[in-house]
Amino acid sequence: MKHVVSVSIGSSSRDHKAEVELLGERVVVERRGTDGDIDAAVKLIQGLDGKVDAFGMGGIDLYLISRGRRYVMRDAKRILDAAQKTPIVDGSGLKNTLERKIISELAGEIIDFKGKNVLVTAGVDRFGMAESFEETGCNLILGDLIFALGIPIPIRSVKSLDGFARVLAPVVTKLPFSILYPTGDRQEESTPKYGKYFGWADIIAGDFLFIKRYMPQRLDGKIIITNTTTAKDVEDLKKRGVEMLVTTTPVLEGRSFGTNVMEAVLLAISGQRDLTPQEYLSLLERMQFKPRVVDFKQAY
Numbered sequence: 001m002k003h004v005v006s007v008s009i010g011s012s013s014r015d016h017k018a019e020v021e022l023l024g025e026r027v028v029v030e031r032r033g034t035d036g037d038i039d040a041a042v043k044l045i046q047g048l049d050g051k052v053d054a055f056g057m058g059g060i061d062l063y064l065i066s067r068g069r070r071y072v073m074r075d076a077k078r079i080l081d082a083a084q085k086t087p088i089v090d091g092s093g094l095k096n097t098l099e100r101k102i103i104s105e106l107a108g109e110i111i112d113f114k115g116k117n118v119l120v121t122a123g124v125d126r127f128g129m130a131e132s133f134e135e136t137g138c139n140l141i142l143g144d145l146i147f148a149l150g151i152p153i154p155i156r157s158v159k160s161l162d163g164f165a166r167v168l169a170p171v172v173t174k175l176p177f178s179i180l181y182p183t184g185d186r187q188e189e190s191t192p193k194y195g196k197y198f199g200w201a202d203i204i205a206g207d208f209l210f211i212k213r214y215m216p217q218r219l220d221g222k223i224i225i226t227n228t229t230t231a232k233d234v235e236d237l238k239k240r241g242v243e244m245l246v247t248t249t250p251v252l253e254g255r256s257f258g259t260n261v262m263e264a265v266l267l268a269i270s271g272q273r274d275l276t277p278q279e280y281l282s283l284l285e286r287m288q289f290k291p292r293v294v295d296f297k298q299a300y
Contacts, residue, residue: 001025001026001027001028002025002026002027002028002053002054002265002268002269003027003028003030003051003052003053003268004027004028004029004030004052004053004054004055004056004261004264004265004268005030005031005032005048005052005054005055005056005264006029006030006031006032006055006056006057006058006257006258006260006261006264007032007034007041007044007045007048007055007056007057007058007079008031008032008033008034008041008056008057008058008059008060008258009033009034009035009036009037009038009041009058009059009060009079009177009183010033010034010035010036010058010059010183010209011033011035011036011188012032012033012034012035013033013188014031014033014230015030015031015032015033016030016031016230016252016257017029017030017031018252018257020252022265022269022287023269023283023286023287025268025269027265027268027269029252029257029261029265031056031058031257031258031261032044033058033059035183036178036183038075038078038079038177041079041082042078042079042082043082045079045082045083045088046082048086049082049083049084049085049086050084050085050086051086052086053086053267053268054086054087054088054089054264054265054267054268055083055086055087055088055089055264056088056089056090056091056258056260056261056263056264057076057079057080057088057089057090057091057260058258058260058261059181059183060073060075060076060079060090060177060181060183061073061076061090061091061092061125062076062077062080062090062092063076063090063092064124064125064165064169064172064173065092065095065096065124065127066123066124066127066158066161066162066165066166066169067127067158067162067165069162069165069166069169071124071165071169071170071172071173072173073173073177074173074174075176075177076090076177087264087267087272087273087274088264089260089263089264089267090260090263091258091259091260091261091262091263092259092263093263093275093277093280094249094259094262094263094266094280095125095126095127095128095129095259096127096128096277097128097277097280097281097284098248098249098259098262098280098281098284098289099126099128099129099132099248099259100128100129100131100132101281101284102246102248102291103129103132103133103136103225104132104135105291106225106246106291107132107136110293111203111223111244113133113136113137113138113203114136114137114138115137115138115139116138116139116202116203117138117139117141117200117201117202117203118133118138118139118140118141118201118202118203118205119141119143119197119198119200119201119203119204119205119206120133120140120141120142120143120205120206121143121147121204121205121206121207121210121211122142122143122144122147122148122206122207122210123142123143123144123155123158123161124144124161124165124169125206125207126205126206126207127158129205129206129225130142130158130161131158133205134157134158138203140156140157141154141155141156141197141200141201142154142155142156142157142158142160142161143155143194143197143206143210144161144164145164146194146197147194147210147214148172148180148181149168149172149180152194154197181207181209181210182209182210182213189213190212190213190214190215191213191214192214192215192216192217193214194214195216198214198215198216198219198222199216201222202221202222202223203222203223203224203225204219204222204223204224204225204226205224205225205226206225206226207226207228208226208227208228208229208233209228211224211226212233215240216240217240218240218241219237219240219241219242220240220241220243221241221243222241222242222243223242223243223244223245223246224237224242224244224245224246225246225248226245226246226247226248227247227248227249227256227257227258227259228247228249228256228257228258229245229247229256234294237296238296242296243295243296243297244293244294244295244296244297245292245293245294245296246291246292246293246294247291247292247294248291249261249262250262250289250292251292256292263280266280266283266284269283270283
């Protein structure tokens with residue numbers, strides 16, 4: 001049996017544990033939050049290092065990515081370095097492969113993105129998704145400056161995002177991560193903000209905690225494309241009038257885990273310390289993985 005633990009600097013109230021069978025392997029999957037305490041995350045990893053098959057790094061990105069450039073987050077590097085024996089991943093491998101693939105599949109089978117208004121909360125967090133959206137012919141806003149830095153300037157192309165990233169990322173990656181992204185108990189806070197951009201969008205995509213923190217009371221007719229939603233989150237979106245929810249990672253015992261968790265699961269099943277993008281895609285194809293699509297217009 002394989003054992004995968006996602007050590008997250010997010011709220012411990014979102015902790016979850018499941019046992020699943022994938023490709024003939026039984027896997028225990030856990031998410032353990034440290035309520036924003038990076039030192040606690042480091043200690044937890046050090047205590048489990050060599051005792052589990054793979055770690056996921058949750059609640060924080062190791063890299064900000066733009067057009068092949070990777071900018072290392074200083075706080076995340078501390079967590080990465082705590083694992084000396086067990087491999088650790090942050091989900092960027094799946095964000096760049098699985099999410100890119102899913103947008104292409106949705107465009108071909110379920111959703112016509114052409115001409116639709118699409119808001120991605122942070123393109124450097126979901127660069128594969130951002131590129132795939134742009135290829136569909138949608139009207140795109142990348143909310144990196146808006147949601148992470150509180151600067152109300154929409155970025156309207158991947159090329160423009162890359163320009164901002166070259167200038168800002170070397171500075172931003174050295175900031176405390178809690179300035180850029182809700183950690184600990186702040187993940188449970190909801191302060192409606194940036195209503196202009198939520199209202200403009202037909203489709204809202206990206207990290208769910210960014211969406212959850214700032215979304216308005218009503219989201220009538222909107223499509224949400226995200227991951228890491230609990231059963232409570234799904235019910236809340238339904239009440240707000242969301243038309244459709246797509247989660248890019250599978251539901252395990254009532255909730256969708258983050259990309260870091262699923263990337264760690266694939267790594268554990270493979271028995272390797274590292275996988276190429278093609279190897280991730282090959283494993284996903286063997287699993288016959290499909291995104292979860294909840295159509296709230298139908299019985300739910």
